[in-house]
Amino acid sequence: MDIQDIIKPENLVYQKTKLLTDTPMHYCPGCSHGVVHKILAELIDEMGLQDKSIGVAPVGCAVFAYNYIDIDWQEAAHGRAPAVATGISRVNPDAFVFTYQGDGDLASIGAAEIMHACNRGENILVIFINNGIYGMTGGQMAPTTLEGMVTATTPNGRNVELNGYPMRITNLIAQLPGTSYVTRQSVHTAGGVRKCKKAVKKAIQNVLDKKGTSFVEVVSTCNSGWKLSPVASNKWMEENMIPYYPLGDMKDSVKGEHSEN
Amino acid sequence: MTEEMIIAGFGGQGVLSMGKILAYSGIMEDKEVTWFPSYGPEMRGGTANVTVIVSDTRISSPVLQEYDTAIILNQQSMDKFEKAVKPGGVLLYDPNGIVNPPTRTDINIFKVEATKASVEMGNPKVFNMIVFGSYLKVRPILSLDNVEKGLAKSLPERYHKLIPLNLDAMQKGREIVEEVNVV
């Protein structure tokens, strides 16, 4: 059989995600960022949202997200993405607006902006990549860094007396009446990727239905910052991060309504 | 005496630490030194280079356009820095991974099979020290005594047991460096 007989549309089993550009990603091999980008790109395509989407990129390793997903983007100052997204969404109520932020960006320098955007119940999606570290700047401590974890600014491990406690900011977010759907996912297994995609899809639908802020945390790896191989990172994450940041939905409701959890 | 040089290769080849040992050795010989690295995300898996200047007198600009010596450890760096060697200067390279070897005829060119030798020595980590040894053979700007002291200074105490291994690697470099072109 000739190769040309095989390359036919009806034989297609897998193709490159349409909305991912051809720009080679700068992420380290094994990094979670790329997987989450793919989920977003697939959903924006599948849900027909390309021309409605405006993404807000963070300052962090995902600063170049705008190079990879073929939609309109804005680059925000470090931590300010939720305020930028508020501005976009308020004057463009029919746009699908989302922020994509790391744990340093969202939980440290931008803690005020995320709290207030969620408290106002802005109709935006927040993707929160929690890798427990500042990847971009060379692996310093983040608010989410686990106790005892070695980083460039906690060379002897995070000491809670000195540095405070690892912050479960998503749990705080879930308390705010402005949020509708708040969940914590991971993408380190095929099953996890499928679940995460389902969660992001629901979150996007909530935004389209104007139910309030939807917030998806993805517990992620940063093999460069953690100084572990990609495989070892996944294992370390499973054994250390996930017990502290357990996966699952924290809230599923409509803004202003009391939720069960 | 002023030696203005660049060491260029991939991140992870020990480019920056080779430069640091050289700079520390210069200090041991009472010279002025600067060590100026490429920095930032360009290092992530990509190229890394460091400009090192060793001089008897106060050093002016830490950034240079041309060099007395270029140590070149990958093709990208060859493309960028072969042309930046001063006429009569030295280009030292490891042919591993070099597709287009240097062609200039107005400079001194040496090659050292350091990647191969480090594998033969059973320790790829001594790669940069093999290169360093061969450099000091072709450019004997510092006494080996001071280089040994510089090595001790730039390694944290807990790695001092590795000094003999590093000195062996340098000796290996001295032995295997080959002349390609001499002006």
Next chain:
Amino acid sequence: MGEIKLMKGNEVLAEAAIRCGCDGYFGYPITPQSEVMETLMAREPWKETGMVVLQAESEVASINMVYGAAATGKKIMTSSSSPGISLMAEGISYLAGAELPCLLVNVQRGGPGLGTIQPSQADYFQAVKGGGHGDYKLIVLAPSSVQEMNDFVDLGFELAFKYRNPAMILADGAIGQMMEKVELADYKPRWTKEEVVEKNGGWATTGKPSSRKKNVITSLEMASNDMEVRNINLQAKYRKMEEEDVRYEAIQCDDAEFILVAFGTAARVCQKAVEVARAKGLKVGLLRPITLFPFPKTIIKELARKAVGFLSVEMSAGQMVEDIKLAVYDAGSNARVNYFGRMGGIIPTPTEVVEALEDKFSWELSYGVKRSY
């Protein structure tokens, strides 16, 4: 002689802080200066000298931590790079308004906005003209070597306390990332509680004993008359700095027809440019301002009497050149003032500088005299 080491500019800032008896450092990671806090965290000075080191949640938080700690009369510092310093601007204005001594470090990168992490000098205006709101000045020191990164920590604190004013070390990514030989200072003990009270108890919130009136740290003055008096006093302080604490280095300026003016990394490049130009037979010298505020106006005025032209060489679109022009204008000189620079994180090369000099002063170089208008 003190201990000799090979260190990065950023590492030296940390080491010098510990050795000069600094009481506290508050910062937030940002390239190209993250090594300052990383070095401090690895050195654990709280075990050695009692110095406190804290990673804040943002630059807004760090500068306000500095405010609180400095207001207790202790030696406090922070460091950041351009975008972080912009975030601190409000706090810096408050520190200046409340007249609090402290040491700020800006290891500049290219802007505006998120810009680039490569070295730049485009925060000159921000550092010397304000940056935050209101009529205030920082004492601004511009190191051009790793040794000066070391020396200016102690000097910065000394001047800050002399004037009860924030001092800033305005460095750039190149000096922060570069390693050079450095002679470290000997350890100075941190001030004891009694020393803090003795030196600064007159104004600082050290805890009120019954023997003195309460000390209040504020920049607020509701009555315009009182606020004007505050401003008049601040201005008098800034004039005093201009009289007593100008620092600069003049290299081969005595017979120079053309003066390069440059600070920090650009000054290092210009030193080489002077060599290149002299080899070509051009009479070129270098004036290197060390204090950017107070700016070395007097020496520029003196040089303007004989020099044919000045070339301000900057890693920016040309900021310091305005201050040089003012000084030359003040001197009533018709020496011409030009600018050459690179932006966006690019360091100019010595050859470029000499070419720019020849290009911008081609008329004067042909006729050898000052143009008169």
